[in-house]
Amino acid sequence: MDTPLEIAWHNLEKSEPLEERIRERVSKLHRYFNRINSCHIVVERPHRSQYQGKEFHLRIEVRVPEHVLVISNDPGDRKDHFDPNIAIRDAFDAMERRLETHSQKVRGDIKTISGPPHGVVVRMFDTYGFVRMSDGQEIYFAPNAVLNEGFEGLEVGSPVELTVAEGEGAMGPQASMVRPISDVSLESERRADV
Helix, strand or coil: CCCEEEEEEECCCCCCHHHHHHHHHHHHHHHHHCCCCCCEEEEECCCCCCCCCCCEEEEEEEEEEEEEEEEEEEECCCHHCCHHHHHHHHHHHHHHHHHHHHHHHCCCCCCCCCCCCEEEEEECCCCEEEEECCCCEEEEEEHHHHHHHHHHCCCCCCCCEEEEEEEECCCEEEHHHHHHHHCHHHHHHHHHHH
């Protein structure tokens, strides 16, 4: 690492045994990706009602060239995060998986299929509709943008491929082309993205 490990303790006293365990796990991260620039850890016990237990929360931020990988291990409903060792284990296991995936992408082991953006029709009206793209953005489209005069065949939930026009129209981002695709095509693209 270019920068020394930073460990912050919030709402709890610094613990030498926990710090040693964290340092031990950080030293093993290089197995998964060998170009780690820095690592910052925050261990905290969020304020809770006196009638609830106090679970541990661990945030790991690892900087690698051109990226910052973050694991924010919020215990949520998990009752086993009352033990700080389990919270540390779960957070570092998740970071190791994230680093392994990042390493595979950098090496080119994971291929990302590029193609036209796709989405699902989320609202239909008499003379226009909206598609929610896979990134969550909603795109307006008019009947003349749908290929093969297929506007009437679209319904809420229909998967489509689209081309987004440059600039925005009166209704926001607008599609210049919408092509209905099958659910099978959309599902195979989802699997390829994973």
